[in-house]
Amino acid sequence: LRSGFGEVVYCQGKSNEQLLRIYERLYEQDRNVLGTRASREQYELVKKYFPKVQYDSVSRILSIRSKEQEEYQLIGCIAVCTGGTSDIPVAEEAAQTAEFFGSQVLRIYDVGIAGLHRLLSKLDEIRSANCIIAVAGMEGALGGVIAGLVDKPVIAVPTSIGYGANFGGVSALLTMLNSCAEGLSVVNIDNGFGAGYLATQINRLACNK
Amino acid sequence: LRSGFGEVVYCQGKSNEQLLRIYERLYEQDRNVLGTRASREQYELVKKYFPKVQYDSVSRILSIRSKEQEEYQLIGCIAVCTGGTSDIPVAEEAAQTAEFFGSQVLRIYDVGIAGLHRLLSKLDEIRSANCIIAVAGMEGALGGVIAGLVDKPVIAVPTSIGYGANFGGVSALLTMLNSCAEGLSVVNIDNGFGAGYLATQINRLACNK
Amino acid sequence: LRSGFGEVVYCQGKSNEQLLRIYERLYEQDRNVLGTRASREQYELVKKYFPKVQYDSVSRILSIRSKEQEEYQLIGCIAVCTGGTSDIPVAEEAAQTAEFFGSQVLRIYDVGIAGLHRLLSKLDEIRSANCIIAVAGMEGALGGVIAGLVDKPVIAVPTSIGYGANFGGVSALLTMLNSCAEGLSVVNIDNGFGAGYLATQINRLACNK
Amino acid sequence: LRSGFGEVVYCQGKSNEQLLRIYERLYEQDRNVLGTRASREQYELVKKYFPKVQYDSVSRILSIRSKEQEEYQLIGCIAVCTGGTSDIPVAEEAAQTAEFFGSQVLRIYDVGIAGLHRLLSKLDEIRSANCIIAVAGMEGALGGVIAGLVDKPVIAVPTSIGYGANFGGVSALLTMLNSCAEGLSVVNIDNGFGAGYLATQINRLACNK
Amino acid sequence: LRSGFGEVVYCQGKSNEQLLRIYERLYEQDRNVLGTRASREQYELVKKYFPKVQYDSVSRILSIRSKEQEEYQLIGCIAVCTGGTSDIPVAEEAAQTAEFFGSQVLRIYDVGIAGLHRLLSKLDEIRSANCIIAVAGMEGALGGVIAGLVDKPVIAVPTSIGYGANFGGVSALLTMLNSCAEGLSVVNIDNGFGAGYLATQINRLACNK
Amino acid sequence: LRSGFGEVVYCQGKSNEQLLRIYERLYEQDRNVLGTRASREQYELVKKYFPKVQYDSVSRILSIRSKEQEEYQLIGCIAVCTGGTSDIPVAEEAAQTAEFFGSQVLRIYDVGIAGLHRLLSKLDEIRSANCIIAVAGMEGALGGVIAGLVDKPVIAVPTSIGYGANFGGVSALLTMLNSCAEGLSVVNIDNGFGAGYLATQINRLACNK
Amino acid sequence: LRSGFGEVVYCQGKSNEQLLRIYERLYEQDRNVLGTRASREQYELVKKYFPKVQYDSVSRILSIRSKEQEEYQLIGCIAVCTGGTSDIPVAEEAAQTAEFFGSQVLRIYDVGIAGLHRLLSKLDEIRSANCIIAVAGMEGALGGVIAGLVDKPVIAVPTSIGYGANFGGVSALLTMLNSCAEGLSVVNIDNGFGAGYLATQINRLACNK
Amino acid sequence: LRSGFGEVVYCQGKSNEQLLRIYERLYEQDRNVLGTRASREQYELVKKYFPKVQYDSVSRILSIRSKEQEEYQLIGCIAVCTGGTSDIPVAEEAAQTAEFFGSQVLRIYDVGIAGLHRLLSKLDEIRSANCIIAVAGMEGALGGVIAGLVDKPVIAVPTSIGYGANFGGVSALLTMLNSCAEGLSVVNIDNGFGAGYLATQINRLACNK
């Protein structure tokens, strides 16, 4: 995937010079570039030099697509679910990463377990995906509940949303790691990118690509 | 409750002499005695002197009932639910505590969220109770899921069941503390007694006793 | 309670658009809306569109009452106690949540255990409530002391008040979870809303509503 | 997968009666049964009643296969790697779970990063799998190193092997969660079963089953 | 104190040879020896060679007194209080250490905050001491409550008594460190010896010795 | 001490109104007032109304002395030591608290164990005190080293000075709690006030006041 | 080293007066001064009085060299490696400390294990050094991988780079402490100074200085 | 070092078959074998087949030396110091590892900081070594104190000795990581082997081998 599909840049904490140098090098090679955790300031800086760059302020993804990739068809299906509305930025990082690397994405947001009927009403859609990403903070039970209801791999993303004894996402992380539902694995707190990338690998396997 | 209904003894770690002295004093006063975390050895010791004593090896409760209490009618309703079968000892500590202090108890075991349909099929029964005790280890999501489905107070009891990153019950404890479902509160890990006692207080309020 | 009594919105972290959309939808349905953790800026925003909205800067509650609820009578009694003056914002979140959902509230503030006589002098009042909310930071012993003195359910709310080894409220949380007083349960650090809601459920049971 | 392929039983902590009752029920239905964390005593007990049962003392898996499954062909390929020899029991739990559910497994043990050349010499084999399971304790770097070298999903299983600041597997767990290599996800400490099950889901997607 | 009053030996984990060598050396010098955390086996071993040695199986103190010290008068007063009966071994380690080094000790056991009236009824006695040692596990609130009621230094000793979220004494330790009552300091979990020694230093200052 | 000597106010987090109300009430009674953790803004506010108020920007103590106390003689001796210069604010909180309540204080700063000779050269002075306060961050070994060298009570104050694995003072706190030197006790991280108050209690006992 | 080679000042948190006083004293003695964690403001302040002072904004080192040291030859060789570009500030603190105290430094940056080939291509250079400093955040596996490949002492410096379950550098710290590669030791999170100093001691031993 | 000097085997947890197979393979190659954490049972097993094997029950090292190594001269000097007598097993693991790999070792035991004069009286000896290993549990201050007094690399080994808030060695580990003395690095809790190996690398550099 990596070599064929583009480079990934973790923008947070990079100096302006570092960032420009990286985008320049990749641009010259007509490579795809996916920058994560980019600030609006970084976007405006990069845009001056590479007007083709695109920025999404929710996911904070800063991307350039090569000519080749622009014509790609999105394949298969990944479902991205969230417990609440506050989890959406992390979910969008996952969804847009998956789309950038060629996967079709189904967004199913705000279906947390405090109101279980909303989740249950979306079950058929969720089951149609090759892989599910479950994004949740606070108690983080969404991943386990979905994994108990579907037969496909579920990637759980704990978020740092919450307060008090959520300990910056640790509560959701532990919930997910300890789930007794089958077919669940976990990535780092708020790591939408990692989930989106892994889901794409799985989706591509399912599509035999 | 306390003064009128009997004395509670935490048996674990008490020496034989200490234990006998306590039961003797209470027996002479024809008091109810609820001993928790009692071993079979402690039971056999106490039984020699007070043949009336009763022991349940699952809940590890060692109890003596005064004449007065033997005739009591159980009132109201408390539902005690567990996620798995391993949580049953803690659930029984809760259930039998509640019964000892006069509450009717509905047991609904092994309805964890990995198989959600089993929980959903019991929902009407659960909703009929004045108060629900949700006992779960590992990811501990049961409490939040039930609280999201019913309108009554839910007391969540995390258990130490699990391994690895369950950290002896911390994972379930944090899940429960961070639940965004309304009407949920939490007691210490494996504290079935505390849940059963509190549920009785609530049940009695509901029955206006 | 939920369906009949109104919707709850966790305002913190919501964008302006999200917030307005939610209040608009609920307003149109003449629903009660209880917003928690709202900033003054959010209040001013919402007020422009829904002049009926009310804001309390201590509890940070942003509420709209439906016509129906405005005429409601407050019932029963919930006592809300704090250890210190710094715990008052969390206590007010609890108290005003309880009032919003129809409970009468008795405020007994600054009765921490470092000056026990003040607590003891209020004991009769506290005992008159159907349910007690004990809000305390630092060592957090208030909940256990009250539970030892009264026969009603006590909901302990640890706060993040303190410094050093309070670890953002963990010290008070652990104190409360480990209390050996009977009839105590715990909610998340600083979760006044959760305590107020649960207390209302209990209070309503006691009033047979 | 679940419904079609058999039932999973977590044997640890189950009483003899509970265990027999479960195996009996499933046996009567000619179902596949995969028991994990079974002791030799449990094996001998079950064997008395169901002589067909099989036990592996390294993985501690206690299994019964239905007539149907005995004729199944193993499909695709999952590579199971370990850092050291002490990680083998967890790896075998993963490998035998995957085989039980129909996957072909490639075992590549003792290729930890302290002697990197051994891992590098196996790279072509590893790359041929549809999915890789990386089992490691102590520093737990194996998962990240493999994920950096291959393009397929890597499931990292931290083990509790080590001493001192390994904190029962937490060090390896954190290493794996924080890996910046792409395509990595994590399951609970020592959870070989979970990894084997998930890998099978992925392998089956890749084989279009 | 140290040079003039004897040597302290931490017996736990010492081999038989090490222990005998130490007691021999000190005995020859007619020194006082206070051994803590001694097992009955260690006592029996030492007794064979030094019949004068004394052992208390609750405090696990193994002591030899020099001729000089046997005639000492105990001075001043230290109050040693416990929350429960399970805390008594730690309290006795403190009390007997203090007595060994020449302090008079007042024992006030089982006055935990779950039954506050018992503590309050002993207040005059407690106030008469020069220094108070408060020994408590679980929630550990005893130290802070006493410090709020008396004007003398209070040394709080958290114990490992409890279960679940007591984390081996951490809950009581944090409660005590975060107490907002004045005049409180803390020693290590279960460190009765340290508290008894320090209390003696303070008691001796108060007696101008 | 408390009743006779004045009131203590924890200023941090108090609103202007709360603060003024407290100072006003106490001023009217001609009471001593010791405010801790006061900001310069709070000082300027209080000063407007009570020009007699005094502020020290290092210790952040905001104090008013009654007529009576202004004429007090400082008695006895407390030594206040620090490991580094960054620990001085906490040390000054301790020292000025002790002085406010009538103790003479000896300041011995920057004598941390990385340069042991400096500490050793001050040993006679330190030994002359009735009680020693040892303030240190980072590794926090100062308390144990001093306690090993002197015969008087040592109160150890861990500070939050340091970075990385100091965890906001936890490293120093644990060092101090685990010291095997005799005569050491510990207060909360950065709690100079608590140490100064307790040292005064001990100093007064030594001076028979 | 210390006495002969200069004084070290930890600038962070020092007040302007403290800083100037220290530099003045050392300057008058024509001593080398190495200030770490200095801000640009501190640099500008010190420069006004001691124009010879030098500042590096990446390492944040603020240094003055005595006449004698300016003529020193750098000896031996220390390799400083980083996992990513974000680790460079810590690496530069290490490298410039080592250079200040007379060691030759080889910088090998951005050779983290997610792209192992880059590290392997530099192996000969790394092996030529007397001592290696491995600086890495997130999973922190770099230290162990290098120690497995070389025969010289490796000093691992965990950095606080990362997010979520990196816990401010704890994940990298634990990885490094648990490495099973031989010849590895660890310093505090972000402690480039400590690593650079220790590496110099080793390098000097190797050069027989 | 490794390739030229022998193989290291971590015996703990190895099965009898695994152990014998390893020793056999290495013996046939006339290699040096250093086994750590070996039990007496493992020793007796290996001895039956390889009578040349040697076992030390304090360090738990199980070693076989090749013909070549038996004639080696020990070179240079490493000082191994401990805080208490309970730390000796870990210290011996370090010392005997260093000796096995060819270093001369100076043992300086029981010089903990609670009795500082004992350490100071050994300072000249300690300073004569090329490298110092400081082994300490509980508060773990020994490493920092020595590093402050000598100019050579100090390797600090925290031990799990202690109780309560020592958290199995974490207190000593944190003390050592946070030391502000220069020239100190840390290995895992109880990792005597790692310290002995690293010290040998440094000692050999100093001897130009």
Ligand SMILES: Nc1ncnc2c1ncn2[C@@H]1O[C@H](COP(=O)(O)O)[C@@H](O)[C@H]1O
């Ligand atoms: N949001 C993210 N979370 C975790 N890892 C990331 C993220 N974004 C990028 N990465 C990884 O970081 C690497 C790039 O790091 P860098 O060289 O610092 O830009 C990429 O190859 C990705 O594997």
Ligand SMILES: Nc1ncnc2c1ncn2[C@@H]1O[C@H](COP(=O)(O)O)[C@@H](O)[C@H]1O
């Ligand atoms: N302060 C609070 N603390 C915890 N949960 C809350 C709080 N306020 C609201 N909630 C819960 O959060 C839910 C609303 O979340 P949201 O949909 O994000 O507004 C409500 O149904 C409440 O159960």
Ligand SMILES: Nc1ncnc2c1ncn2[C@@H]1O[C@H](COP(=O)(O)O)[C@@H](O)[C@H]1O
């Ligand atoms: N129970 C205890 N808890 C903490 N420290 C102790 C205890 N008993 C003895 N000590 C300390 O340990 C030292 C003796 O340790 P050791 O030389 O190993 O016997 C004494 O000087 C005391 O300071």
Ligand SMILES: Nc1ncnc2c1ncn2[C@@H]1O[C@H](COP(=O)(O)O)[C@@H](O)[C@H]1O
């Ligand atoms: N960045 C650093 N990290 C850890 N220790 C340091 C650092 N910089 C200086 N030091 C140590 O702190 C001491 C100086 O502290 P101070 O007296 O506060 O300036 C020096 O002797 C060094 O041992």
Ligand SMILES: [Mg+2]
């Ligand atoms: Mg599933």
Ligand SMILES: [Mg+2]
């Ligand atoms: Mg509900």
Ligand SMILES: [Mg+2]
């Ligand atoms: Mg009560």
Ligand SMILES: [Mg+2]
């Ligand atoms: Mg990969």
Ligand SMILES: [Mg+2]
């Ligand atoms: Mg007091």
Ligand SMILES: [Mg+2]
């Ligand atoms: Mg002393």
Ligand SMILES: [Mg+2]
């Ligand atoms: Mg090496």
Ligand SMILES: [Mg+2]
């Ligand atoms: Mg040194």
